[in-house]
Amino acid sequence: MPRPVVRDEQGDFRGGLNLAADEDVVAPNELRRADDAVLDEYGAIKKRLGTQLLRNTGLNGSNPIQNGYAWLRDNGTQQLMAVSNGTLYTATYAIPATWTTQTGALRTTGTPALTGFRDASSEVVYIADGDTATSLNKWNGTTLTLNIASTPAGITQLAVYNQRLFGCTGVDQKIFWSTLNNGDSLGIAGSGGGEAVIRTFGDQNVTGLAAFGSSLLIFHQSGISRFTGLTQDDIAIAAGAQGVTSDVGAIAGRSIINTPQGVYFLSDRGFYVATETQVAPISLKLDPMIRGLNLASTSGIIGVHRRALKEVWWFLPGVGVYRYNYVLGAWTGPCQGGYLTPVTTALWEGVDAEGQPIVFAGDDDSFVKQCDMDGIYRDNALTNGTGGTTFAMAVRCRRQFHGDNLTFKAYKWAYLQVNLQASLGCSLTWFTSEASGSYTFPNPAAGAAAWGTGTWGTGTWGAGGSRPQRVPINGYGQYIDCLLTDGGEGQSTWSRVQVEGFDYGRRY
Numbered sequence: 001m002p003r004p005v006v007r008d009e010q011g012d013f014r015g016g017l018n019l020a021a022d023e024d025v026v027a028p029n030e031l032r033r034a035d036d037a038v039l040d041e042y043g044a045i046k047k048r049l050g051t052q053l054l055r056n057t058g059l060n061g062s063n064p065i066q067n068g069y070a071w072l073r074d075n076g077t078q079q080l081m082a083v084s085n086g087t088l089y090t091a092t093y094a095i096p097a098t099w100t101t102q103t104g105a106l107r108t109t110g111t112p113a114l115t116g117f118r119d120a121s122s123e124v125v126y127i128a129d130g131d132t133a134t135s136l137n138k139w140n141g142t143t144l145t146l147n148i149a150s151t152p153a154g155i156t157q158l159a160v161y162n163q164r165l166f167g168c169t170g171v172d173q174k175i176f177w178s179t180l181n182n183g184d185s186l187g188i189a190g191s192g193g194g195e196a197v198i199r200t201f202g203d204q205n206v207t208g209l210a211a212f213g214s215s216l217l218i219f220h221q222s223g224i225s226r227f228t229g230l231t232q233d234d235i236a237i238a239a240g241a242q243g244v245t246s247d248v249g250a251i252a253g254r255s256i257i258n259t260p261q262g263v264y265f266l267s268d269r270g271f272y273v274a275t276e277t278q279v280a281p282i283s284l285k286l287d288p289m290i291r292g293l294n295l296a297s298t299s300g301i302i303g304v305h306r307r308a309l310k311e312v313w314w315f316l317p318g319v320g321v322y323r324y325n326y327v328l329g330a331w332t333g334p335c336q337g338g339y340l341t342p343v344t345t346a347l348w349e350g351v352d353a354e355g356q357p358i359v360f361a362g363d364d365d366s367f368v369k370q371c372d373m374d375g376i377y378r379d380n381a382l383t384n385g386t387g388g389t390t391f392a393m394a395v396r397c398r399r400q401f402h403g404d405n406l407t408f409k410a411y412k413w414a415y416l417q418v419n420l421q422a423s424l425g426c427s428l429t430w431f432t433s434e435a436s437g438s439y440t441f442p443n444p445a446a447g448a449a450a451w452g453t454g455t456w457g458t459g460t461w462g463a464g465g466s467r468p469q470r471v472p473i474n475g476y477g478q479y480i481d482c483l484l485t486d487g488g489e490g491q492s493t494w495s496r497v498q499v500e501g502f503d504y505g506r507r508y
Contacts, residue, residue, distance in 0.1 A: 006409060008400035009498035010482075014043030016330025018285040018398075023479075024405055026398040030285075033396035033483070034332040038309065039325050046493040047393035047423075047486045050376040051338050051361065051369045054097040056383055058366030060084035064343075065362025069114035070350030071125050078351055079141065081125065083112050084366050088127075088144055093353060095370070096383035104144035107131050111254065111299070111346075115158040117165050117183045126183050128155035128167055136167070136186055152176050152187040152195070157253050159209035161216040162229045168206045170253050173197045175206055175218060200225040201246045208253035210263045215276045217263055219250035224274055245279045248272055252298035257305050257312045261326050264303065264312045268295055271314070271324070282324060286331060289319070304347035306372070307357045315344045337391035338379025342367070377423075377489045392425070392487035397497050401479050404503075411475045411501040414439075414482065416494065419466040423490025430499075432477030439471045466495060473499070 015030035016039060026032065029043065038048045059065070063085035070093075071079045080091045082099075086108035091097040106112060107129035114127050119138060127137040136151035137144065154169040155176065165183035167176045179185045179192025187195050198206055201223035208219040218225040224244040248267045250256055255266035262273040264282070270290045271283035283290060293316060300317035310327045320334030321344070339361070346362035352370075359371040369380065378388030402409055411432065420426050420441060429438040480499055486492045 003410070003502035003504060005500060006402040006503045007498060007500050008402040009415075009496065010397045010400070011496055012043035013039060013045040013395075013494070014328050014330060016285070016325065016328065017332055019289055020285050020287045023399040024401065028398065030398050031332075031395060032398060032481075033394055035394040036335050036337065036391050037332045037393050037395050038311075038323060039328060039330055039332055040493070041310070041327065042495075043328070044493050044495040045332070045395055045484075047377070047491050048335055049372040049374065049491060050378045050381055050388065050391070051371050052095060052373040052376050052381045052385070052388075053383055054080075054091070054095055054360075054368045054370065055099060056096065058084075059089050059099055059368065060087055060366045063366050064345045064364045065366060065368060066110070067112050067114060067346045068348045068360055068362050068368065069116075069125060070348060070360065071116055072351070073116075073141075074123060080350065080360070080368075081114060081139070082346075082362055082368050083114075083127070084362075086129075088139065090139075093350065097368075102139070102144050104137075104146050106137060106144075106146070107135075110156065113156055113158040113167075115160060115165075117160050118181050119184045120182045124183070126158055126165060126186075128158050130154055130156040130169075136183075138183070148184050148186075150188050150191075151184070155186075157208050159211055159216065161209075161211035166209050166216065168209055170207055171205055173199060173203065173206055175209065198225055200243045204249070207250045208256045208265070210256050210258045212258060212263050212274075213276045217244070217274060217276075219253075219256060219265065221251060222247070222249045222268070224249055224279065226276055228276075244274060244277065248279055251295060252301040255298070255301045255303045255314060257303040259305050259307075259312065259326065264324070264326075266298070266301060266303075266314065273326075282326075282329070283331070286322070289322075293319070300343075300345070302344065302347045304359055305349055306359050307349070309372075313347065313359070315339060315347060317343065337389060338363075338369075341389070342380075347371075377491065390487060390489075392485055393492070395484040395494065397482045397484070399479050399481055400499050402499075402501065402503070405478060407506055408476060408478055408504045409480075409501040410504060411473050411477075411480055411499060413500045414471040414473050415496075415498040415500065416469045416471065417466060417496040418469055419493040419495075421490035421492050423486050423488035423492045425488030426484075426486045426492050428471055428473075429483040429485065430473055430475060431481045431483070432475040433479055434477040435475040437474055439473065441469065466493065476504075 018030040068082040088102040112129040134147040155167040165178040176187035185191035185193040204220040250265040320336040322333035342363040342365040381388035
């Protein structure tokens with residue numbers, strides 16, 4: 001009597017990374033590993049794109065990029081800004097970009113906060129560098145004005161809400177605000193600004209600020225307050241602040257990411273999203289990784305909104321970048337390679353020459369680069385697209401038990417739906433409870449065509465696009481783990497993995 005044929009499959013990957021669940025309860029669309037990978041909106045998974053330098057030499061020797069900003073002005077133009085060793089550099093987006101060194105010295109250490117607003121006469125970018133004397137500065141497009149008189153010391157976070165500039169130091173309980181439409185008055189009572197101590201939940205430092213909906217969210221170490229101005233003149237913020245939650249807050253001000261769906265941030269128990277009325281955890285599936293983080297030092301944790309892909313990213317020192325797709329509610333990562341070497345010190349949003357939203361990164365070696373660069377499959381590629389370092393995607397599917405985790409199976413075939421995108425480094429590796437094996441996909445540029453080698457009309461039936469792949473496998477055991485890798489020069493896309501074998505029943 002022939003052995004019954006059994007099949008199990010990963011029909012898609014839209015569940016994303018799950019590091020917390022036991023192998024036998026991982027959902028059919030979840031993953032156990034997703035290094036240097038990204039999900040698309042249909043639940044397929046693919047290799048992330050690489051990074052490309054905006055200039056082939058660092059901005060300031062080997063001094064790190066302290067922070068950056070893309071200033072989108074009301075005339076539709078964008079000016080790129082980066083700060084390194086206290087020097088402000090500006091450029092117009094291009095690859096290669098020409099950076100101009102501006103006169104004036106900001107604080108050489110720490111992370112300055114940059115945000116666009118208005119002074120008494122025009123739009124500017126305010127820069128709070130945390131100086132222990134006067135910390136607020138501004139750039140109007142041509143001139144850097146340092147140490148605006150009488151503004152507070154130590155400001156490290158800025159936000160704009162209800163036509164006012166707000167700031168906090170991150171190390172005390174105060175917040176500061178300006179008068180209407182003039183950030184120069186931040187914290188100056190005689191000019192319409194002011195300050196207040198926020199003790200919604202007792203003596204807790206204010207760690208960050210974010211405007212969301214009709215409210216200003218005020219983050220504490222453990223708790224979130226909300227202030228909603230009733231009129232343009234109402235700024236009784238100490239009395240008007242209300243509690244959103246006393247249970248969870250932001251431990252890293254730079255982890256706070258503002259999106260249309262909510263404000264995302266890192267707490268001492270993982271990543272959360274806050275709205276005006278509630279807070280929800282989003283990283284339960286990453287708990288083992290989060291418990292391994294060193295939360296005693298959070299200054300290097302950086303967040304950014306990758307709006308084109310509907311993702312939020314966090315760089316975690318020593319770990320890499322984790323990506324959360326807030327439409328799918330799914331994680332991938334970590335992205336390592338050039339995000340760790342050199343170490344990423346800044347992430348910020350901008351737009352490319354066609355107005356498409358993109359992300360920039362600054363690093364510890366004073367380079368500014370564009371992330372997820374189309375057509376680039378290496379990190380830190382030069383401006384002409386050459387050079388850089390390779391990286392490999394590694395995706396481990398959920399464990400396949402073929403319906404019964406106690407029976408033994410003999411594995412015969414793997415069926416995959418994949419677009420290899422001419423990548424020369426794609427492979428399938430499998431592990432069972434008793435054996436392992438590997439299969440390297442042939443070069444799709446020179447390999448067999450899907451429909452022979454002839455032509456049909458004016459087109460050619462050949463390799464390319466998403467197509468089924470049948471891979472001979474072997475092995476024997478109670479389960480099989482499939483690992484998909486791509487270390488080549490392409491962005492392979494994987495849509496489905498099915499394994500077929502024969503059931504040999506229980507062996508005990």
